[in-house]
Amino acid sequence: MEPLLLPVLIPGVTGLLALALPGRLRRLQQALGLLGTLGALVAAAALLDVRAAFFREWLRLGPLNLDFALRADGFSSWAVAFVGLMGFLVVLYSVGWFRAAERERGPYYPCLLLATAGAAGAVLADNLLLLVLFWELVSLTLFLLAATGRASGAPAAAKAFVIVGCGDMALLLAVVLCGVLHADAGLERPLAASTLAAHPIGTGDGLGMLVFLLFLAAAAAKAGAIPLHSWIPTLARETQPPVMAFLPGALDKVLGIYLMARVSLEWLSPSHALRFVTMLIGSVTILAAVFMAMQQHDLRRLLAFHAVSQVGYMLLGIGTGSLVGVMGGIFHMLNNAIYKACLFLCAGVVEREAGTMELDRLGGLHRNLPVTFGCMLVAALSISGVPPLNGFVSKWMVYQGCVVAGQPMFLIVALFGSVLTLASFVKVLHSVFWGARPRALAAVNERGLALRVPLLVLAALCVVFGVFATVPLDQAIGPAVGLEPPATGAGSVVLEGRLAAWAAAPAERAAPAASFAVFQPLSATALLALGVLVGLLLAYFGRMKVRTVRSVFIGGEPIDPEVNRFPGTEFYRTVGELPGLGRVLAQGEKGTFDLYQVLERLPLLRRLHTGWLTDYLFWCFLGLTVLLGVFFWT
Amino acid sequence: MMYLLALLLLFIGLYGLLVKRSLVKKILGLLIVEHAVNLFLILVGYRSDGLPPILLPGEDAGEFVRASVDPLPQALVLTSIVIGLGLVMLMVALSLRIHERHGTLDCSKLNRLKG
Amino acid sequence: MDVTIYGLLVFLIAGAIVALEVRDLLSSVIAIGVVGLGLSILFLLLGAPDIAITQVVVEVIVVTVLIRATARISDEPASRRTDRFAVASGLIVAVVLFFLSAGALVHLPAFGQPAMTVSRWYLEQGPALTGATNVVMAILLDFRAYDTLGEATVILTAIVGALAIVRGAERPVDARATDAGMSLVVRAVTRWLLGLILIFGLAVALFGHLTPGGGFAGGVVLACGFVLATLAFGARSPPASIFGRLSSRVDAAGALAFLLIALLGWCGGHFFQRWLDLGRPFRLESATFIVLQNVAILFKVTGGAFAGFLALAVFRSGPAPEEGERS
Structure with a gap:
């Protein structure tokens, strides 16, 4: 069996098998789901070092070819490994999450499996039409999962399907245009990715620009960048957390940004103006979504807006066109998949155990849900860009990319967005885990290993990808931008700045390699650890009291702590009351800027x-x- | 001219499909379209004073090839007719379900999807 | 000859217009039946007896199903107010499309002189290569058996879809009318006819490679016989109820058998490879491979068509009515 086929075939076949099973056999479906995604993960992991291609001629549609062609270079094989990992963790989590009261509805596990297969296929595809097919499979499963998830999910599912479907249409159009352009130039196999990479389409003329913009729209709709983002927050309320973590949280981002990276690095050579457009969309996405997130009081919706906001960093990084920025943007995609999935899954545990996602009604759960708290803390710090976690490394690279590209405005926006993200997560952590605990939540506790293992794995990955950031950067992101991974024993390419391959690239994408400074994660971590240690020692020897509990009295009567609770939803009310911004945000909440709602009306x-x-x-x-x-x- | 008449039949069916409000009438329109297409294919394959493409005992093979009508469209139309039967059943089943659910077969009343 | 064809064509067009414009649904269904029967005569004139047989029988079943289905809903008052905009726009689109497609007719060979590039080869080689002297069958089940497999799949899907849609629907209790069957005269005639029809259907299917017919035509004939039995003797009479219970299984078995015959071809090399001898021409055993396929298709079509008819036209209402109620 061709090893390249396995990551697609294993989940695909098990998914179809599970689809054929009657819904009563829930345990069997779960087992199939676990087996299929585990198989995909193992098969993908076996591909990590493989550089291979699989080719079988399939259809010729006029001058265009639809071949069953797969290819693993460093980038795609890492992305596939990610897809497999996410699939396995989410299925494992789902097995623990669903229970008698709210069980999986519809073809849940088949959809997860097929989505895994589709995403793996789309990432591996070496033929653009094949990519479109797999891409569509993922869109379809998203719709099915959303539509069959909760009883009220149908309108949200329709909205997601329409927006993502429009993006898919743009993708198909762009692919066909690409193929026609290449076929006109007399190239054999005009839709093979290798052909596209060998003859990137210039974007000087109108047609090339149109192709780029169509690709951008497809990626933006899939990943959820403004203005095509609005399906994610809507969906967040109506689907179960594992679904949110899996598709909008992880896979859709991976697909969208993977496409964008391929497009702007290999298939097209975007002009400065188009790069600027990409960066502009990215920075608007960062700021607008994070402001919206700060105002939310539903945990799911809040996380959904952050999921949108983080896409901005990826687009911004890729848009800079400088080596460090592009690598940062792609790395951020992987990191985002990790911590965002972790956040959604943590929120899922909170919802399952506490029964609500309203921040007003949560609080003080850090003793009840210690593992969840720890994992959410790590993921929240990571998304906010706190060293030495993975989110910091990739954001740091994006910042540098902005500097290199000479765009200080975007740098400021990105930094500001990061600060606001931190602020927003302080609110989340306070309202869910710190503060006074409502009496109704006293009996909450964590149950089930299947729920906790995925959280722990993801949180651990946050740390590993932060501290040992050079490994994924060298192995996965390097090949994406044309850097060969270093031979075993040699030093890191990224750290030592051996950028000969990059300098040889077309002049337009070349950036001054000299102004390139990479964060040294290991030494920085050591310093940070030292700092924390010193702090702990000081606290210990200084007999500092970390936490003080005092009863409060009014007129000799103790006050009910329930009444005296200070929920975190009040934290940033002032932002919403600012004269100009507040009104804009209120309109945003009402959906005035939601393209779908505007069109609907x-x-x-x-x-x-x-x-x-x-x-x-x-x-x-x-x-x-x-x-x-x-x-x-x- | 023959072809034109067959085409006319097709567009009468299309007209019914487009304009009629009753779902049963729409099914009939589709049936007419299908009849017209089958007829058209057979008309194209017809040879003046042709014989059915069935070799009879003792018939000269060369004469048979010269006299026979085109068998290929017939082979395609044969299955098409039976598929048509399946389609009618499917459409009738859908209409029955719609009637049961909404109490009407008038398309203009079936507008729950209105934006 | 041409005049007859023209006359029939005009008759078909008139029938179609009547079918669409008559207000009463029952009348328009009957009008569509007339169109279908006229069409089958036309097929016969045009040298296509295989199709003529199939068309006649299919039309009978279609009309039966449509009448049974519309009988209950035709009392609904058709909306009087015709939408003038809809009529105008529909007409315009139809007319413009008509002229656009009429432009393409110029490129077709003139009537009566078919191009027959591939077909000539089929006619020359068909009987010798496949053993079937009915070249239509030779094409359908040998040269282009792949197409037929696809078409059989479409039929199976349509029928399965219809059954799935109707299943579980709450039917108004109309079963008694069907259960009772028809008058003595009809029953007596049917008793005589039924055997003939079934034998005819079997013969049409078995001798499909020598004479007009084949599995598709024979299958519909058999289904038509069962439909007649159901209507005449009632849905609970032995022939109807026994075969009714089996019908969807027969459908599936036929489809699987067809697939199996195709798969067995792999033993000889590839899918649909002929794996039986040709035999002597003009004998039943001359093209055994095609006979086998015809039988598979016979089962498939009979089962499918009858299962569809039962589901749509015989209204079962949950549990069977008590014996005492039926008096």
């Missing part, structure tokens, strides 16, 4: 959308008439 569209079968049929035939007319007269 458009009178013309409402009138055209009559709901009559006949009218839709009429439009179809009108389209056919126009097409025939065009063929007739040309």
Whole structure:
């Protein structure tokens, strides 16, 4: 068996098998889910060092070819390993999360498996049409999971499907345009990724620019960048946390940013203006989403806005076009998948045990949910960019990318966004884990190993990818930008700045390599650890009291702590009360900037959308008439 | 001219499909379209004064090839007709379900999807 | 000859217009039946007896199903107010499309002189290579058996879809009317006819490679016989109820058998490889491979069509009514 096929085939086949099983056999479905994703993970891990390609001719559609072609270079094999890991952890978590009261509905495990297969296939695909097919599979499973998840999930699922579907249409259009451009140039196999990489399309003319923008739209819709982000917060309320962690939290980001990286590094050579557009979208996404996140009082929605906000960093990094920025952007994609999945899964534990996601009604759970608290703390610090965690490393590289690209404005935005993220997570941590505990939550405790293991693995990965950041940077991100990974025993490429390959790249993407300074994670961690140690020693010897508990009285009567609780939702109310910004944010909450809602309310569209079968049929035939007319007269 | 008439039949069916409100009428329209397409294919394969493409005992092979009508469209249309039967059943099943659920087969009343 | 064809074409067009424009649903279903029967005569004139047989029988089943289905809902008052915009736009689209597609007709060979590039080869080699003297069958089940497999899949899917949609629906208790069957005269005639119909269907299918017919036509004929039995003797009479219970299984078994025949071809090299001898021409055993496939298709079509008919036209309402109620 071809090893390249396995990461796609194993989850795909088990997914189809599970689909054929009756829903009653829940345990069997779970077992199949675990087996399938574990198989995918192992198969993908075996690919990590493989540089291979698999090719089988499939269809020729006119000049375009749809071949079953897969390829593993360092980048795609790492991405596949990630997909497999996420799949396995999420399935494991789901086995623990669902219970009799709220059990998996619909084809839950088959969908997870098929999504894993689709994402693995899309990342490995060496043919753009094949990529579109796998990409669609992921969109479809997202819809199915959302639509069958909760009873009220249908409108949110439809919204997600429409927005992501529009992105997919843009992707298909871009792919076909790419193929036609290459076929016109007389190239054999115009849709093979290697052909595209060998002949990147210039974006000087209108057509090239259009192709880039279409790719950008597809990636933005999938990953959830403003203005195509609005399905993520809507979906967050209506799907179960594992689904959120899996698709919008991890896989969709991986796919979208993977595509964007391939597009702007290999398949096209974007001009400065287009890079600027990408960076602009990225920075707007960072700021707007993080402001929205600060105002939320539902944990799921808050996390969803952060999931949007982090996409901004990736786009910003890739948009800089400088080596360090691009690597940072791609690295941020992997890191984001780790900590964002961890955050969503932690929130899932809170929801499962405490029964609510309203920050007002939570609090003081750090003793009840110690593992969850620890993991959420690590992930929250990581998303906020606190060293030595992984989020810091990649953000740091994105910042440098902004400096190298000479865009101080974007640097400031990125820094500011990071600060606001930290502020927002201080609120989350306070409202969920610190502060006074509502009496109703006294009996809350953690149950089940299946829930905790994924959290621990993800939190550990946050630390590992932060402290040993050079490993993924050399092995996974380096190949993506054309750097060969170092031979065993040699030093890190990234650290030593051996950037000959990069300097040989086209002038437009070349950046001054001299102004390149990489964070030295190991030594910095040592310093930080030393600092913490000193602090602990001081605290210990100085007999500092970390925590003081005093009863409060008014007129000799003890006050009910329930009344006296100070929930974290009040933290940033002042931001919402600022004269200009506050109004904008209030409008944002109402959905004024939600492209989908705006279109939904458009009178013309409402009138055209009559709901009559006949009218839709009429439009179809009108389209056919126009097409025939065009063929007739040309 | 023959072809034109077959085409006309097709567009009568299409008209019914587009304009009629009753789902049963729409099914009938689709049936007419299907009939027209089958007819058209057979018309294209017809040879003037042709014989069925079935070799009879004692018939000369060369004469058979010269006199026979085109068998290929027939082979395709044969299955198409039976598929048509399956499709009608599917559509009737859907209409029955719709009638049961909404109490009507009038398309203009089935507008729950209205934006 | 041409005049007859023209006449029939005009008749079909008139019938189609009547079917669409008559207000009463029952009348329009009958009109569509007339169109279908006219069409089958036209097929016969055009040298396509295989299709003529199939068309006649399919039309009978279609009309039966449509009448049974619309009988209950035709009392619904059709909305009087015709939407002028819809009619106008539909007409415009239809007319424009008509003229656009009429432009393509110029490129077709003239009527009566088919191009027949591939078909000539089929006609020359078909009987010798496949053993089937009915070249249509030779194409359907040998040269282009892949297509047929795909088409059989479509039929299976459509029927399964129809059954799945109707299953579990709450039917109004109309079973008694069907259970009772029809009058004595009809029953007596049916008793005589049924055997003939079944034998005819079997013969059409078995001799499909020599004479007009084949598995598709024979299958629909058999299904038609069972439909007749069901309507005449009632849904609970032995022939109807026994075969009714088996029908969807027969459908699936036929489809699987067809697939199995195709798969066995792998023993000889590839999918749909012929794995039986040709035999002597003009005998039943001359193209045994095609006969086998015809039988598989016969099962498939019979089961599918009858299962669909039962589900759509015989209204079962949950549990069977008590014996005492039926008096």
